[in-house]
Amino acid sequence: MIAGALAALTMGGAGLAQEAAPASAGPVTLIQAGRLLDRPGQAPRGPSTVVVRDGRIVEIRDGFVDAAAFPGATVIDQRDRFVLPGLIDSHVHLVSDLGGQAGFLSGVTENLPTHAYRAAENAQKTLMAGFTTVRNLGDEGGVTLALADATAAHRLPGPRIIDSGESISTTSGHMDGRLGFNDDLRETIPHDNVCNGPESCREAVRIQVGRGARVIKIATTGGVNSRIGAGLGAQMFEDEARALIETAHLYGLKVAVHAHGADGINMALRLGADSIEHGTIFDDETLRLFRQSGAYYVPTLSTVNGYIERLAADPNAYSPEVLPKIQWRISITGQSLQRAVPAGVRIAFGTDAGVSKHGRNADEFALMVANGMTPMSAIQAATVNAADLLGLSAEIGTLEPGKRADIIAVDGDPLTDVSVLTSMDFVMRDGRVYRDEE
Numbered sequence: 469m470i471a472g473a474l475a476a477l478t479m480g481g482a483g484l485a486q487e488a489a490p491a492s493a494g495p496v497t498l499i500q501a502g503r504l505l506d507r508p509g510q511a512p513r514g515p516s517t518v519v520v521r522d523g524r525i526v527e528i529r530d531g532f533v534d535a536a537a538f539p540g541a542t543v544i545d546q547r548d549r550f551v552l553p554g555l556i557d558s559h560v561h562l563v564s565d566l567g568g569q570a571g572f573l574s575g576v577t578e579n580l581p582t583h584a585y586r587a588a589e590n591a592q593k594t595l596m597a598g599f600t601t602v603r604n605l606g607d608e609g610g611v612t613l614a615l616a617d618a619t620a621a622h623r624l625p626g627p628r629i630i631d632s633g634e635s636i637s638t639t640s641g642h643m644d645g646r647l648g649f650n651d652d653l654r655e656t657i658p659h660d661n662v663c664n665g666p667e668s669c670r671e672a673v674r675i676q677v678g679r680g681a682r683v684i685k686i687a688t689t690g691g692v693n694s695r696i697g698a699g700l701g702a703q704m705f706e707d708e709a710r711a712l713i714e715t716a717h718l719y720g721l722k723v724a725v726h727a728h729g730a731d732g733i734n735m736a737l738r739l740g741a742d743s744i745e746h747g748t749i750f751d752d753e754t755l756r757l758f759r760q761s762g763a764y765y766v767p768t769l770s771t772v773n774g775y776i777e778r779l780a781a782d783p784n785a786y787s788p789e790v791l792p793k794i795q796w797r798i799s800i801t802g803q804s805l806q807r808a809v810p811a812g813v814r815i816a817f818g819t820d821a822g823v824s825k826h827g828r829n830a831d832e833f834a835l836m837v838a839n840g841m842t843p844m845s846a847i848q849a850a851t852v853n854a855a856d857l858l859g860l861s862a863e864i865g866t867l868e869p870g871k872r873a874d875i876i877a878v879d880g881d882p883l884t885d886v887s888v889l890t891s892m893d894f895v896m897r898d899g900r901v902y903r904d905e906e
Contacts, residue, residue, distance in 0.1 A: 494522045496541040497899065499875060500532045501551035505883075506867040508553065508848040512883065515547070520873040523899035527869050544904070546877045546894055552847065553867050554600030554874030554897060555889070556854035557819055557829050558766050559724075559745055562587040562594070562615065562629070563608045564822030584611045591619060591626030593827030596903050598892040600874040601628040603818070603858055605685040605724055605745070606635045606643075613680050625902055628874075630858050632724065633681030634661035636672045636712060638704050642691030642726060666711035673715040683858075684716035685724045685745075689732030692771070692793045693823070700748070700793065701729035706739070713739045722859065724766070728797075730754050737761050743816065743857055746771075748797065750804045758813040764857045766818035767805045769835035772798045774824040802839035809840035816857040817850035833886040843886040873899040 497520040504516040506528060517533035519526040535541045563583050594602060604612045612631050619626035637643035639662050661676070663669040673684055688709050690700045713736070716723045722742035727733040730751045733744050737757035743764040747754075758765060775794050778785040786794050808815060819832045836846040855865025863872050875896040880888035895903035 496521050496526070496538040497544060497873075498533055498535060498538065498541050499544045499551065499896075500547050501549070501877070502547045503550045503881070504528070504867070505550070505552040505847070508851045508866065509844065512550075516551075518551070518867060518873075518875060520875075520896075520899050523873055525867055525869055525871050525873050528867065544894075544901070549877040549879055549893060550881055550888075551867075551875060551877045551894075552882070553851045553865060554876050554895070555598050555830070555850045556601045556603075556817065556858065556864065557594070557599045557627075557821065557850070558603045558743070558764075558816045558854045558857055559768050559818030559820050560594065560602045560604050560826070560829075561606050561820070561822030562590045562602070562604050562612050562826070563606070565590060565826065580609045580611065583608055584615070587611050587615050588618075588624055588626070590822075590826040591615060591624065591629070594821070594829060595625055595627050595897065596892065596895060597827045597829050598876040598878075598889065598895055599627050599829050600876070600895070600897040601630070601854075601858070601860070601864055603630045603632070603683060603724070605632045605683075605726075607631055607633045607679075607681075610679070616682075622898070622900060627897070628864075630682045630860075631680075632683045632685040633676035633679045635685040635687065635726070636661050636663060636669070636676070637687040637726075638662065638669075638708060639664050642687040642689070642694045642703070663708065663712075666707050669708045669711040670715045673712055673719075677716075677719050677721070681721065683724055684712070684721050685726065686712045686736075687726040688736050689727045689729045691726065692728070692797045693790060696789060699729075700796075702732040702735060704732070704735075706735055709735055710739050713741060722857075737763055745818065746820070747804050747808075748800055750807050755807065755811040755813065758808070759811065762814065764814045764816040764853065765804075765808050766816050766857075767802075767808075767836070767839075768818050768820035768823075768832075769801055769805065769839065770819040770821070770824035770829070770832045772801045772835075773828075773831055774820075777825075802835065805836065805839040805841070809845075814853060815841070815845075815849045816854045817846070818854075828890070830889040830892075833882075833889055837886050843883050846886055847882060847889075873897075 499518040501516045505512040517529045616629035616631045618624040635643040663672040688704045724743045725736040725741040728748040730749045745766045819829045852865045855861045877894035893905040
């Protein structure tokens, strides 16, 4: 019954997301841009025209090309706007929308189809905010794995989704969904994403590989929202972390590591992690290991927005074992980014949307700039760097011939005021217009 409802929602299965194959030699679309940041990190161009056919960029010309140059072409007038590549959020949770006690209860009071519809709604909000690609780090019952197929085929409006399947931790670790429930319920709650010891951890990765995961997410430390007062330091032995990372790499998948404490961060970096998510506490060794390994740091500063807003609405929004960790996270967030920027650590944009609000992903930009980044480097983190982290640099991240036509436009200049990215005027993904504010 659940499977039927989910299939009806997504009109597709939960395998690897495959982009819809465009028809050959289709009609041309001309996007006339007032200013064009085709390659974030380099100076923007002046008046330009992006030529799009079959979902991909064919060429970019200086000036405003007239439709007569391409008989039958559609012209999209963005001459008064700043045009740039579609944005990429490297850390979202599309199924999540609630937090604290309300989110905890929803796990047992709502059914899977309800979560599936919520994920679809959140995907649409994300796309309309200008984020044409996301990395979803935590599936639930196949919901986002299936949603990835549906948005890839444009059967539902949403971003391109790179999905991790279920996130993995040890028993009583951050990803153990049984935390907080009584003994009568514990064993009835799915927990094949929990592992103990190297052999068990290898199996946990292989389960997600078999489900169609395109990236593996693990937790080497405790979590802020975990309903356990065990702190935020390492909660996994090195042989377990090594087994997880090596097995994922064996299958050609990158590993995103949830980690707050420096001990768990450093262990993951020594073992070959591809990205560190949150990374709340850095020490000198952390910075050295980042530079040595070339791993990306995904700061997820927006989590504090979600925490502050929920607590303002309800001071009892979080349980007694969680609230002190929330308060600590609010007080310290941004300090690691302040150290990472001058140290030359590679940074990719990620919000942890689901903890913060979906559709407000661009709020992260102002927080990044407030903690040491320039508007250009923050935009680069959400385009060029994030595409590299996701292994999609050949497809997205810049506007170049042959790449996918993921294109957005805003009023104002994000290179002088990055907050203009919170108000999106035009969104195209794979050459399809999803938003165009006249």
